[in-house]
Amino acid sequence: MVWIIIITVLFFLFNFFFSAPSTYVSWALKKFELYSKLDPKDVTVTFNGKYLDEEEKKTFIEYFNEAYILKRHVILKGKEELFLHPDTDVTPFVMNVKNDKKDIHFFVYRSEDAIEVVKQNKKKVESYSLSSHDLQNFAMSTNGLS
Numbered sequence: 250m251v252w253i254i255i256i257t258v259l260f261f262l263f264n265f266f267f268s269a270p271s272t273y274v275s276w277a278l279k280k281f282e283l284y285s286k287l288d289p290k291d292v293t294v295t296f297n298g299k300y301l302d303e304e305e306k307k308t309f310i311e312y313f314n315e316a317y318i319l320k321r322h323v324i325l326k327g328k329e330e331l332f333l334h335p336d337t338d339v340t341p342f343v344m345n346v347k348n349d350k351k352d353i354h355f356f357v358y359r360s361e362d363a364i365e366v367v368k369q370n371k372k373k374v375e376s377y378s379l380s381s382h383d384l385q386n387f388a389m390s391t392n393g394l395s
Contacts, residue, residue, distance in 0.1 A: 286314045287310050287313065287314055287344070287346060288310075288348075289303075289306055289307045289310050291346055291347060291348045292306070292310055292344050292345065292346050293306075293344070293345045293347075294306045294309055294310070294342060294343070294344050295342070295343045295345075296340065296341075296342050296343075297340050308387065309342065309384070309387060310344075312381055312383040312384040312387055313344075313355075313357070313379075313381075313384060315381065315383070316364065316379040316380060316381035316384055317379065317380045317381065318377055318378070318379060318380075319363055319377075319378040319379060319380050320377060320378045321375070321376070321377045322376040322377060322378070324374055324375070324376055329372075329374040332367045332374055332376050333356065333367060333369060333374060335358075337358070339358050339359060339360070341356040341357055341358045342355075342356075342357040342388065343355070343356055343357075344357065351370070352370075352371075353368060353369065353370045354368070354369040354370075355367070355368050355369075356368075356369075357384075357388070359385055359388035359389065363378040363379060363380060363385075364378065364379040364380070364381060364384050364385060364388070365377075365378055365379075366378070366379055
């Protein structure tokens with residue numbers, strides 16, 4: 250019985266040390282990412298109640314997927330509404346992600362130095378700041394849609 254456990258442990262250690270490191274790195278990164286890469290087929294993007302056309306939507310999602318996360322904001326229990334409906338005059342882009350398992354809403358706000366994102370998954374609300382010059386330029390260019 251002890252030999253089976255020792256052989257099993259040695260097998261897993263052998264696999265761990267002799268497999269490609271990118272496998273474990275990608276697995277570890279997936280565990281801690283805030284959102285997975287979005288697929289344009291599963292996403293609808295609106296700005297001020299109007300749907301973005303297909304090309305604008307693909308561009309917006311591409312920029313969103315390439316953005317870097319700067320900071321994750323702490324949301325205290327009971328204060329979720331302040332993030333979902335902030336007191337601001339900035340019109341957000343609203344992304345609705347729907348596929349077989351998920352129904353997630355992203356509210357994307359442009360500020361002077363970053364992109365502010367509020368993610369709502371059922372009752373769970375998360376907020377974070379992104380850095381993307383392309384996404385900021387895209388958001389500034391669509392301000393005429395409002």
